Amino acid sequence: xxxxxxxxxxxxxxxxxxxxxxxxxxxxxxxxxxxxxxxxxxxxxxxxxxxxxxxxxxxxxxxxxxxxxxxxxxxxxxxxxxxxxxxxxxxxxxxxxxxxxxxxxxxx
Amino acid sequence: xxxxxxxxxxxxxxxxxxxxxxxxxxxxxxxxxxxxxxxxxxxxxxxxxxxxxxxxxxxxxxxxxxxxxxxxxxxxxxxxxxxxxxxxxxxxxxxxxxxxxxxxxxxxxxxxxxxxxxxxxxxxxxxxxxxxxxxxxxxxxxxxxxxxxxxxxxxxxxxxxxxxxxxxxxx
Numbered sequence: 001x002x003x004x005x006x007x008x009x010x011x012x013x014x015x016x017x018x019x020x021x022x023x024x025x026x027x028x029x030x031x032x033x034x035x036x037x038x039x040x041x042x043x044x045x046x047x048x049x050x051x052x053x054x055x056x057x058x059x060x061x062x063x064x065x066x067x068x069x070x071x072x073x074x075x076x077x078x079x080x081x082x083x084x085x086x087x088x089x090x091x092x093x094x095x096x097x098x099x100x101x102x103x104x105x106x107x108x
Numbered sequence: 109x110x111x112x113x114x115x116x117x118x119x120x121x122x123x124x125x126x127x128x129x130x131x132x133x134x135x136x137x138x139x140x141x142x143x144x145x146x147x148x149x150x151x152x153x154x155x156x157x158x159x160x161x162x163x164x165x166x167x168x169x170x171x172x173x174x175x176x177x178x179x180x181x182x183x184x185x186x187x188x189x190x191x192x193x194x195x196x197x198x199x200x201x202x203x204x205x206x207x208x209x210x211x212x213x214x215x216x217x218x219x220x221x222x223x224x225x226x227x228x229x230x231x232x233x234x235x236x237x238x239x240x241x242x243x244x245x246x247x248x249x250x251x252x253x254x255x256x257x258x259x260x261x262x263x264x265x266x267x268x269x270x271x272x273x274x275x276x277x278x279x
Contacts, residue, residue, distance in 0.1 A: 010150070012214060015211045017121060032175060055221065
């Protein structure tokens with residue numbers, strides 16, 4: 001097996017990275033940091049796609065295709081997300097995630 | 109090969125933690141770029157050469173610079189790092205639970221799995237798959253990226269910039 005790490009080690013690595021991204025998304029106050037956490041979680045999913053591609057040689061390039069398209073979707077997501085952050089900053093003069101709560105009931 | 113994986117994995121994980129915990133946002137985004145480069149290294153240890161190159165170009169290049177620009181535009185906007193009223197603690201607890209749940213499941217399901225010898229990535233095979241079997245997905249992705257680009261421009265326009273087109277006043 002030419003000294004390659006086991007698939008389970010890759011899966012554990014991606015689970016740990018996913019956990020770090022999730023902790024960032026749930027606990028950071030800045031909207032841009034939250035978007036960065038989402039990117040970290042997507043990268044963890046991409047690692048899983050590539051590991052599963054490497055494990056199933058009979059399936060052709062499908063795993064890599066999934067990773068490629070997920071990269072494209074992540075790029076679209078970060079562009080729209082940052083546009084929203086800029087607009088929120090323009091409106092509230094802040095990029096804190098706790099500032100925009102106009103849609104909460106009972107507040108005006 | 110295995111040693112390379114451990115080095116790259118440690119670097120990737122450490123830079124991810126740094127990107128999510130540093131209080132200086134520019135430093136955090138630079139750590140995020142190191143993290144993206146580390147993910148490209150992980151792809152390289154899996155023989156996915158083209159994806160590693162795409163990861164470097166797309167994430168370290170485009171997304172990193174985009175995030176740095178967004179940080180510059182919203183400079184010093186947030187003084188505190190984490191959410192107030194104990195929200196950050198519950199976030200970290202939930203993330204730890206989810207992560208350990210995934211790890212437990214993975215250790216159960218893939219404890220004896222090994223990588224087969226054969227899988228080799230070639231750009232030719234990728235290109236053939238992209239222009240053959242996955243052509244529809246490629247076209248849909250192109251439409252999605254165009255829509256996202258137009259949407260991002262529309263959303264980021266300053267208020268009043270689209271007054272000449274009354275039906276688009278939601279921007």
